[in-house]
Amino acid sequence: MIRSLPNSRAYSWSFNLFIICYFIFLFAPLLVTCVLAFNDSNFPSLPWNGFSLDWFISPGPERLGIFHDDQNLRSIWTSFQTAFWVAIMSTVVGTCSDFLFEQEAFPFKNWLYFLMLAPLVIPGVILGISLLLAANSAGTYFEANFGIDVGLFRPSFWLVVLGQFSFITTFVTLVVSARLKKFDTSLEEAAMILGATRIEAVWHITLRYLRPAVIGAAAVAFLMSFENFNTTLFLVGSEPTLPINLYLQVRDGSTPVINSISLLLIAGTSCLALVNLYFSKKEED
Amino acid sequence: MKSGFRLSFWLFLAPVLLWLFLLIVLPHIDLLLLSFRGENDMGDLVWTIDNYKNFFIEPIYWYTFVRTALYAIVTTLCTFVLALPVSFYIVKLARPRTRGFLTVLLLLPFWVSELVRVYGWMILLRESGVLNYFLLKTGLVQQPVEMLYNDVTMIMGLVYTSMLFMVVPLISAMESLDDSLIEAASDLEASRFTILRTIIIPHCKPGITSGAIVVFMLALGNYLTPNLMGGKNSLWFTEQIYNQFIASFNWNQGAAFGFLLLVLSSCIIWVGLKLSRHRLGEVAA
Amino acid sequence: MANDLSVGNLIRSFGDFTAVDNVSFDVPQGSFFSILGPSGCGKTTLLRMIAGFDEPSSGTITIRDQDMRGVPPNKRPVNLVFQHLALFPMMNVADNIAFGLKRRGMKSTEIVRRIEAILERVDLPGYGKKQIRQLSGGQKQRVAIARCLVMEPSVLLLDEPLGALDLKLREQMKVELKKLQAKVGTTFIYITHDQSEALVMSDHIAVMNEGRFEQVGSPRELYSEPQTPFVARFVGDNNVWSGEVVESGERLTVRTGEELLFTTRSHKSYAKGSRVDLFLRPEALRIEPTDTNDLNTFEVDVKTILFDGANSRLLTVMPGGHELLVSLPQNRQFDHIRPGDRILLGWHPDAGLCFKV
Numbered sequence: 001m002i003r004s005l006p007n008s009r010a011y012s013w014s015f016n017l018f019i020i021c022y023f024i025f026l027f028a029p030l031l032v033t034c035v036l037a038f039n040d041s042n043f044p045s046l047p048w049n050g051f052s053l054d055w056f057i058s059p060g061p062e063r064l065g066i067f068h069d070d071q072n073l074r075s076i077w078t079s080f081q082t083a084f085w086v087a088i089m090s091t092v093v094g095t096c097s098d099f100l101f102e103q104e105a106f107p108f109k110n111w112l113y114f115l116m117l118a119p120l121v122i123p124g125v126i127l128g129i130s131l132l133l134a135a136n137s138a139g140t141y142f143e144a145n146f147g148i149d150v151g152l153f154r155p156s157f158w159l160v161v162l163g164q165f166s167f168i169t170t171f172v173t174l175v176v177s178a179r180l181k182k183f184d185t186s187l188e189e190a191a192m193i194l195g196a197t198r199i200e201a202v203w204h205i206t207l208r209y210l211r212p213a214v215i216g217a218a219a220v221a222f223l224m225s226f227e228n229f230n231t232t233l234f235l236v237g238s239e240p241t242l243p244i245n246l247y248l249q250v251r252d253g254s255t256p257v258i259n260s261i262s263l264l265l266i267a268g269t270s271c272l273a274l275v276n277l278y279f280s281k282k283e284e285d
Numbered sequence: 286m287k288s289g290f291r292l293s294f295w296l297f298l299a300p301v302l303l304w305l306f307l308l309i310v311l312p313h314i315d316l317l318l319l320s321f322r323g324e325n326d327m328g329d330l331v332w333t334i335d336n337y338k339n340f341f342i343e344p345i346y347w348y349t350f351v352r353t354a355l356y357a358i359v360t361t362l363c364t365f366v367l368a369l370p371v372s373f374y375i376v377k378l379a380r381p382r383t384r385g386f387l388t389v390l391l392l393l394p395f396w397v398s399e400l401v402r403v404y405g406w407m408i409l410l411r412e413s414g415v416l417n418y419f420l421l422k423t424g425l426v427q428q429p430v431e432m433l434y435n436d437v438t439m440i441m442g443l444v445y446t447s448m449l450f451m452v453v454p455l456i457s458a459m460e461s462l463d464d465s466l467i468e469a470a471s472d473l474e475a476s477r478f479t480i481l482r483t484i485i486i487p488h489c490k491p492g493i494t495s496g497a498i499v500v501f502m503l504a505l506g507n508y509l510t511p512n513l514m515g516g517k518n519s520l521w522f523t524e525q526i527y528n529q530f531i532a533s534f535n536w537n538q539g540a541a542f543g544f545l546l547l548v549l550s551s552c553i554i555w556v557g558l559k560l561s562r563h564r565l566g567e568v569a570a
Numbered sequence: 571m572a573n574d575l576s577v578g579n580l581i582r583s584f585g586d587f588t589a590v591d592n593v594s595f596d597v598p599q600g601s602f603f604s605i606l607g608p609s610g611c612g613k614t615t616l617l618r619m620i621a622g623f624d625e626p627s628s629g630t631i632t633i634r635d636q637d638m639r640g641v642p643p644n645k646r647p648v649n650l651v652f653q654h655l656a657l658f659p660m661m662n663v664a665d666n667i668a669f670g671l672k673r674r675g676m677k678s679t680e681i682v683r684r685i686e687a688i689l690e691r692v693d694l695p696g697y698g699k700k701q702i703r704q705l706s707g708g709q710k711q712r713v714a715i716a717r718c719l720v721m722e723p724s725v726l727l728l729d730e731p732l733g734a735l736d737l738k739l740r741e742q743m744k745v746e747l748k749k750l751q752a753k754v755g756t757t758f759i760y761i762t763h764d765q766s767e768a769l770v771m772s773d774h775i776a777v778m779n780e781g782r783f784e785q786v787g788s789p790r791e792l793y794s795e796p797q798t799p800f801v802a803r804f805v806g807d808n809n810v811w812s813g814e815v816v817e818s819g820e821r822l823t824v825r826t827g828e829e830l831l832f833t834t835r836s837h838k839s840y841a842k843g844s845r846v847d848l849f850l851r852p853e854a855l856r857i858e859p860t861d862t863n864d865l866n867t868f869e870v871d872v873k874t875i876l877f878d879g880a881n882s883r884l885l886t887v888m889p890g891g892h893e894l895l896v897s898l899p900q901n902r903q904f905d906h907i908r909p910g911d912r913i914l915l916g917w918h919p920d921a922g923l924c925f926k927v
Contacts, residue, residue, distance in 0.1 A: 002377040002467050004623050006642055011477075012378075019374050022367070025445070026394050029405025032415050036408060044408045046418040093300045100297040115305050121498065121554050122309075122547065123506020125523045126316070129530060129543045133319050134312035136536075166308035198293045227398035229509050230523075234530060243400045250404055250513060259408075262401040273396040277389060468623060469656035473670030473721065474644040483669070487660035 030266060037259035044256045055260040066260045075245035076261075079226050082157065082241055086164045086225035091218045093165075094172030095210070099202065101173075102180050119167035124230030131163045132234045155237040163235045164225045171224065172217040179213035180206075212279050219276040223269060313547070320541035336541035346525065346542075353522040354549055356436070357504040360443040364451045364500050365493065367444065372455035373485070377464070388456070395449035403513050406442055407433060434516030442514040447503045451496035458492025459485070494561040498554050505550050522546055572634075574599045574725050574757040575620065580629035582615055589615040590626075591781035597725070597759060597774075602751050604760040604768040607778035608804070613761050614729060616778070620759065621650045621727055634724050644673075649718035651728045655710055657702045663689075663713050664698030670721045688720045691754065707735045708743055715747075719754060728760045732767060744770045765805050769793070777801050795837075799925040802849045809855075809894045811848045812927065815840045821919055824848050828890040832866045834922030845927045852883055853897040854921035857904055858914050865916035870894060872911045886913070 036044045040052035042063070058065040066072060101113055119127065132155065139153030152158050183206060191201035207214070229243045236244050242261075249258055323333040340346045375387050394402065409415050410432040417429040432438060462485065470480045486493070511521035526546070529539030575597040582590040589612040597603045605613045618624040620631055622643035631638040633647055649670075658666050664685050671681045689695050692712040697705075705713065711731060718726055732740045732747075748771045751758045762768050768775045769789040776786045777800070785797045796802040803810075813832075817823035822836045824846060832848065840846060859865055870886035875898065884896040884907065896915060898904055907913065 002464055003380075004464060004468060004618075005471055006622070006625065015370070015374060015378060018370060022371055023390065026391070026448075029402055029409055029445075030394055030397065032409050033401065033405040036415075043413070045413045046415055093304050096297045097301040097304075100294075100301050104294050104297060106294070106298070112301075112305070115309065116301070118309060121502050121550060122313075123502060123523070123550055125506050125508055125526060126543045126547050127312075129526060129539060130312035130316035131308065132530075133536065133540060134315040137315055137319075162308060166304065169304060199296070202293065223396055227400070229399060230506060233508065233527070243398055246398075246400050246404070247509065247513075250400070250407070254404070254408075258404060262397075262404060265401055266397050269396045269398070270393055273393060274389075463654065463656060465652040465654060465656035466658060468643070469650070469652055470658070470669065471642075471644050472621065472650050473717070474673040475669070476644075476673070479673060484658060484660070 033259050033262045034266060037256060037263045039256065041256065044254055044259050055256045063255075064257060066257055066264065069257060072242075072245060072257065072261060075240050075242045078157070078239045079242040082161055082164065083222045083225040085161045086168055087218045087222040089161070089165050090169040090172045090221045091214060094169045094217060094221075095176055095207075095214060097169070097173045098176045098180050099206075102177060103185070116170060116173060119170040122167070124167070124228070125234070127167055128163060128231040128234035131159070131166065131231075135159055135235075155235050157237065157239055159235045159237070160232050160241065163231045164228050167231065168221045168224050172221050175217040175220060176210060176213045179210055183209055216276050216279050219272055219279075223272060226269075316540050316544055316547075319537055320544045322537050336538050337545075339538065340541060340545065345520075349520045349522050349525055350545065350549070352520055353505060354553070356440060356443075357501050358553075360440055360447065360504040361497050361501045363440065363444045364447055365497060368448060368451035368455050368496070372452050372459055376456055376459040376462075377467075391452060392449065399446055399509055402446065403442060403510055406438075406445070407513060410438060433514060434518065436515070436518075439511055439515035439519055442510040443504045443507060446507065446510050447500040450499040450503060454492035454496040454499075455489060458489040462488045490561055494557060498557055501553060501557070502550055505546070572599050573597060574634060575759065576630075576632040577616075577620070578630040578632070580616070580619065580631065581627045582612075582619060582624065583627050588781050590619070592629075593778075593781075593783050594629075595776055595783065595786055597757055600755050600757055601773040602748065602758045602760065602771055604762060604772040604775045605778055606762055606765055606768040606775050606805070609763055611778045612781040613763075613778050617650070617727055617729055617759070617761050620725075621648055622646050647724040648727055649721050649723040651714050651718055651726065651731045653729045653731065653733060655714040655731060655734075657710060657714055657717070659702050661702070662698065663694075663700050663702065663705070666702070666713060667698075667717045667720050669717065684720055688716045691719070692716045692750065708739050708746075711735070711743060712746075712750075715750065719756060723756065725757045725759055728758060730762050730764075732762075732764075740767075747771055769805070777804060779804070796849075796923065799847055799849070802923060802925065807852055807895060808849045809852065811850075811892070813846060813848055815842055815844050815846055815924075818842050822846075822924055824924065828888055828892060830866075830868055832922065833919045834866075834924055835920050836924045838924075838926075840924065840926060846924045847927055849923045849925070850917060850921060852895040854917045855894070855896045855915050856917065857884075857896060857898070857907070859916040862916055865918055866922075867914060867916040869912055869914055870896075872907055872909050872913060874909050875907070886915070 033044075036046075037055055038051050038053070039046075040049040040054065041047075054063045054065060056065045057067055059068045097116060101109070101116070135153040135155075139150060142148055142150050142153070187205050187209075188198075188201045191205045192198065196204065227243055228241075229247065232241055232244055233247075240248070242265075246258060246261065249255075320336055321332055321334065322330055323335045325331045325333070340350075371391070375384055375391065379387055407414070411417075412429045412431045412433075414432070416432065417426075420426045421429060466484055466488070467480055470484050475483070506523060508521070508523040508527065511519040512524060515521065522542070523546070526539050526542045529535045529542060573596040577596075578594050580590055580593045581588065591612070593616065605616065607613045615624060619626050620638075622638065622641060622645075636647075638646060658669065661669070667685045667688060668681050671684060676684075685698055686695070689697055692715060694709060694712055694716070697709070697713070702710065702713070714731065715726070715728075732743050735743060744767055747758075751771075760768070760771065769792075772789060774786060775789055775792055777784045777792065779800050785792060785801045787795075792801060792805045796805060802808055811824075811826040811832075813824040813826040815822055816825050816831070818840060820835075821833050822840060824832050824834060826832065826848070834848060856865070859867070868888070870888050873885045873887050873893070876883045876885055876895075880900055882898040882900055884898050886894050886896055888894065894915075898907075
């Protein structure tokens with residue numbers, strides 16, 4: 001059954017076989033995508049026509065490699081900017097919310113905590129449309145009453161940032177609170193006895209203790225934002241993020257340039273994931 | 286001293302309140318309000334329940350709705366059945382040294398954008414895809430088979446996409462299961478199946494609940510996977526919402542659909558929590 | 571009397587490391603047998619092999635004349651009380667106890683009857699409906715034992731089950747466990763690193779060190795006739811001098827580092843000039859003996875008084891700096907002793923023990 005109990009050979013082997021199959025299931029689509037990025041073909045399919053870097057570096061016009069594909073490059077850059085702002089904002093607000101829920105006592109705390117968890121169980125699509133509707137309502141209201149046209153209230157870059165921020169902050173809160181729960185509050189009290197104000201104590205003692213978790217949470221926020229599709233779909237304006245842009249291309253027929261973008265994405269996110277893993281390992285030590 | 290405490294309290298509270306009320310509460314109230322608005326015969330906006338009436342009158346709408354809910358439940362079950370042996374293997378059977386490696390390997394694909402993963406399955410499974418290429422080569426089939434755009438593939442895609450959110454809570458639940466409980470059960474003459482039924486699953490119940498809720502929610506609100514892998518026949522409810530918003534530009538109807546989906550997901554999650562006697566806060570942690 | 575368990579030439583190695591090294595012993599039916607050793611001595615590995623969770627590299631394990639080779643743990647007539655008890659937290663007391671009986675497919679009326687009977691036996695009548703977390707440490711202990719006893723095993727294995735309890739409860743449980751074993755008559759094999767647990771409860775004790783059995787015997791034998799220096803040091807407290815044999819014979823004369831000459835018995839004869847360690851129990855040292863005939867006597871300074879009720883001692887120091895523990899009987903006779911006093915100590919040659927270094 002488990003390591004310490006004697007297991008029959010058939011049991012061990014069938015279990016091993018199952019796990020191998022599972023990992024094949026897990027990696028087959030990614031592997032195929034990566035391999036076909038190097039196929040010397042106009043379609044992302046077999047047969048294998050030989051190795052080629054065309055879909056990375058060819059300047060076009062017949063084959064447009066990713067490094068010359070302005071539209072896709074622009075969407076990558078947009079995604080980067082979005083993810084950057086989402087990571088910053090959600091980390092700051094998420095950490096605030098951790099301190100609020102872990103260390104403060106106030107009326108309706110449970111109620112507010114429940115509200116904080118709500119984005120976990122609201123489907124992303126609904127979050128997207130309700131924000132779209134609310135922004136639109138607000139835009140109409142401002143235009144009717146004050147005669148000003150606020151760009152933020154139309155589908156745009158900043159609306160996407162807000163939309164992603166609204167649920168990613170919950171994840172940041174949960175990641176950081178796991179570490180804050182282990183924090184010994186007497187350290188903060190000790191700092192205050194030594195003359196620090198509460199805010200100084202938080203800044204010098206608690207935040208320093210939380211640093212690995214905060215960095216990890218920021219990385220998670222960055223990745224979640226970078227690949228978010230459901231919420232973004234409804235809020236996106238004239239600057240599509242990478243997942244939206246890729247979706248439009250996949251839906252309307254694809255070229256292997258998508259494979260090359262995917263390969264870069266896989267490589268990039270794996271690196272970030274490993275860095276994040278490294279930090280969370282360090283946190284455990 | 287006291288004033289210092291209050292200042293920090295407001296400093297933590299203000300951003301959290303702004304976030305939750307402006308980006309979560311207000312938009313959803315707006316969603317509810319707008320779902321009861323509609324144009325009358327004169328073309329004026331009035332309060333109405335037509336949007337909800339349409340849903341019940343038009344069979345395709347509620348058929349899609351029920352279908353989506355059932356398939357999301359099926360997806361959740363499949364994910365659980367697949368994730369249980371995998372997490373058991375990693376925690377209790379794999380050698381300690383390979384265990385960390387396997388865990389990282391298990392998580393890596395999920396850091397990559399959902400779009401990339403779905404795209405990978407598409408180039409694997411479609412008529413001109415990699416799998417068909419090999420099937421034709423080996424002579425197993427004479428004509429290429431279209432493996433995309435059917436319900437089974439769509440559910441497989443959904444299972445693949447949300448696997449992580451079942452495996453991770455199950456792994457952490459199993460890690461807290463003391464090996465000696467399994468040994469004790471075995472010592473008391475229990476078979477493998479009995480140990481699974483009476484020891485392992487009851488112990489992992491909190492993990493199963495939180496995993497099931499997240500997987501269900503993600504499947505229900507998914508747009509990409511049904512859209513790209515289920516094709517035109519996927520009949521997923523999020524697509525109806527998308528169509529109302531983007532294609533028909535009937536936002537009020539879309540709002541009503543969105544609200545119905547929100548009610549559905551909240552209800553099923555509530556039932557799930559009641560059945561397993563957990564609270565949302567525990568599940569999130 | 572028949573043996574419930576026989577272990578012959580048992581070896582278990584992990585790579586280069588030999589955890590259990592050629593161990594053989596027999597446990598007579600109905601006895602309380604302890605395996606005592608420091609942590610890492612291989613006692614848990616030995617226990618797990620008897621329970622069937624681990625396979626020996628070589629050697630035999632026989633339970634009631636049946637060879638256990640290849641028999642999985644759930645088919646062996648032994649049950650194990652785990653170190654942390656491993657009570658199933660998702661079930662109540664009755665379900666925990668019923669667990670094994672249900673696996674045997676017993677009728678539910680019979681199961682209920684047996685649960686009541688066994689709860690009665692461990693002095694927890696009516697506790698069936700309680701949840702595990704509602705029990706105290708000692709009650710959990712008894713439920714864990716009841717869960718195994720209800721299976722009517724030939725041998726009950728206990729893996730340091732008292733380790734997690736606090737001191738007071740541990741003292742109490744020692745007595746209870748001993749009484750329980752006498753009442754049910756099942757053979758108990760008890761693993762511990764706590765010599766007092768082993769001494770109080772056992773009929774026989776095996777002292778284990780670095781994978782081997784140093785000595786097997788009754789508690790009294792181990793205490794008064796240790797066969798190896800390890801047993802002399804590990805079981806009970808001992809004062810130790812290192813010295814040189816100056817006169818050999820029926821009794822040895824040993825010159826210690828402080829140039830004192832002591833006469834002592836020896837269970838082996840040692841050649842003149844060989845280096846030996848001389849062991850002496852704290853209670854063998856008499857304070858201010860009135861009759862010094864036949865006694866080894868010498869003077870020490872009292873450093874501190876270690877007051878511990880009936881177990882009080884003096885920490886004394888010899889002129890050369892060597893420290894000695896001396897039992898301080900609480901019969902008021904020695905109430906006048908203060909730190910800094912110089913006192914005379916004496917001991918009878920029969921109380922000492924020598925081992926070659």
